[in-house]
Amino acid sequence: MLDAVREELGERGYDELTLEAVAARAGVHRATVYRRWRDVGGLLADLFEATSDDDWQPQDTGSLHGDLAALNHENQAALTARPSIATALIAASFRSEEAALGVRRLWEDRYARCEVIVSRAVRRGELPPDTDARRLLIAATAPLYHQLVLLRTPADPDLPDEAARTAVLAASAGAFVKSPPVGDA
Amino acid sequence: MLDAVREELGERGYDELTLEAVAARAGVHRATVYRRWRDVGGLLADLFEATSDDDWQPQDTGSLHGDLAALNHENQAALTARPSIATALIAASFRSEEAALGVRRLWEDRYARCEVIVSRAVRRGELPPDTDARRLLIAATAPLYHQLVLLRTPADPDLPDEAARTAVLAASAGAFVKSPPVGDA
Numbered sequence: 146m147l148d149a150v151r152e153e154l155g156e157r158g159y160d161e162l163t164l165e166a167v168a169a170r171a172g173v174h175r176a177t178v179y180r181r182w183r184d185v186g187g188l189l190a191d192l193f194e195a196t197s198d199d200d201w202q203p204q205d206t207g208s209l210h211g212d213l214a215a216l217n218h219e220n221q222a223a224l225t226a227r228p229s230i231a232t233a234l235i236a237a238s239f240r241s242e243e244a245a246l247g248v249r250r251l252w253e254d255r256y257a258r259c260e261v262i263v264s265r266a267v268r269r270g271e272l273p274p275d276t277d278a279r280r281l282l283i284a285a286t287a288p289l290y291h292q293l294v295l296l297r298t299p300a301d302p303d304l305p306d307e308a309a310r311t312a313v314l315a316a317s318a319g320a321f322v323k324s325p326p327v328g329d330a
Numbered sequence: 331m332l333d334a335v336r337e338e339l340g341e342r343g344y345d346e347l348t349l350e351a352v353a354a355r356a357g358v359h360r361a362t363v364y365r366r367w368r369d370v371g372g373l374l375a376d377l378f379e380a381t382s383d384d385d386w387q388p389q390d391t392g393s394l395h396g397d398l399a400a401l402n403h404e405n406q407a408a409l410t411a412r413p414s415i416a417t418a419l420i421a422a423s424f425r426s427e428e429a430a431l432g433v434r435r436l437w438e439d440r441y442a443r444c445e446v447i448v449s450r451a452v453r454r455g456e457l458p459p460d461t462d463a464r465r466l467l468i469a470a471t472a473p474l475y476h477q478l479v480l481l482r483t484p485a486d487p488d489l490p491d492e493a494a495r496t497a498v499l500a501a502s503a504g505a506f507v508k509s510p511p512v513g514d515a
Contacts, residue, residue, distance in 0.1 A: 252480070283473050290472070307465065308469075310505060318499035
């Protein structure tokens with residue numbers, strides 16, 4: 146099934162991707178495919194999950210900058226692969242509630258796994274203990290998605306490192322320290 | 331035509347948006363619509379451009395943080411409007427080359443107009459003169475698009491200010507200073 150989706154995506158592109166074409170290519174009965182997935186978005190979300198490594202962990206390079214840059218390089222590779230299941234899933238998320246939920250669930254899982262990058266940096270003394278990991282991770286990774294997925298500029302080989310460096314500088318300047326509870330003087 | 335698109339988007343959503351339905355609602359002949367726009371993406375790109383204020387300039391609040399926060403608040407409003415033509419155009423950009431080109435052209439224009447935010451900050455002494463305006467602007471605005479368009483989290487009222495503040499802190503720490511030409515010692 147996965148091979149069928151990859152081949153369809155590669156040959157005909159995302160917009161032509163239908164459950165029917167995938168079923169035909171995989172030699173599976175149409176009804177079976179429709180029973181299992183409501184739409185292309187559901188199928189893509191499932192496949193993306195199935196092809197993701199269950200044991201995936203962010204690299205431990207020994208520094209906050211290194212860890213964030215490695216993460217950005219991995220993301221850049223996934224988004225510029227041809228065909229890219231990640232990009233197809235994002236595209237489907239605008240058209241299918243299943244895919245939108247899938248995207249949200251997958252990113253949630255990915256960011257949760259990446260929080261260890263921040264806790265390691267706190268342990269090393271690179272970051273204050275009350276750093277908001279999620280905000281830091283989004284700041285470090287968002288520019289890359291912005292350029293590749295929204296602005297559609299060609300992949301910039303320097304961007305993974307630059308975006309990581311920007312986030313580290315902002316973090317060191319206290320950008321992601323959690324605000325004290327309201328009421329504190 | 332614009333009203334017809336807005337109504338179609340509001341009632342049936344982006345995925346059901348077709349040139350045919352828009353033509354019918356606007357009371358325009360199908361062939362006329364197809365002659366003018368090749369697909370829904372082309373129509374959305376045109377409309378987005380037509381509804382954009384030709385004289386749009388970023389607000390001049392007197393500080394870099396204020397200018398970036400104001401920009402993010404405007405973007406957040408455009409992306410959370412129901413229906414949002416901006417979001418429909420982004421969705422269409424995955425399916426239509428016209429829309430992808432339109433998105434790229436519109437964002438290019440928008441970021442170019444925003445460079446004055448950076449030059450004003452340089453003049454005020456808030457930023458070093460060799461700051462890369464585009465990189466700073468993308469860092470300041472990307473987290474908002476990331477959360478609203480890709481992660482599909484509900485709009486966070488604090489995010490426009492936070493993302494602006496993060497970019498200012500990174501900029502003050504030298505994150506967006508252009509690298510010296512290769513060969514400089």
